[in-house]
Amino acid sequence: ELMETTEWDKYGTGNYEKCADCMVHSGYEATAVMDAVRNPLKALRVAARGPRTDGPMAPEISLENQRQAEFVFRRHVDHAMRRIAKTGRIDKVAETAE
Known part of the structure; x- marks a missing residue:
């Protein structure tokens, strides 16, 4: 359900503030x-030798x-x-977010 209902065009580098410095979920790591x-x-x-750091780059x-970050878990954390x-005490079993 998550895969089908998520508007993926709203996420990724250049689209969402939280994605600006992340290279994992946007396919960069998988591509590497x-x-x-x-x-x-x-x-x-x-x-x-290490990665090339001179010459033409992307x-x-x-x-x-990019849209601003949404902090949707604040209520759950509070x-x-x-x-x-x-x-x-800290429970080892996570509760479902309300």
Whole structure:
């Protein structure tokens, strides 16, 4: 359900403030892993010499039109913090967000 109902175009570098510095969920990490599997000698060379840091690079993605971060879990965190303060313990089983 999450995969079908999420508006994925609202997320990713340049679209959402929380995604500006993250390179994991936007496919960058998966792309690097796939490239390493397809080109093991290239991966070995990068591991031995380090990544190339000079020469032409991919253009920067504009962050000008990204939407501000939404902090939707604040109520859940506040509830959990009150419960911890009251009971003095942290439950190992997570509660469902209300």
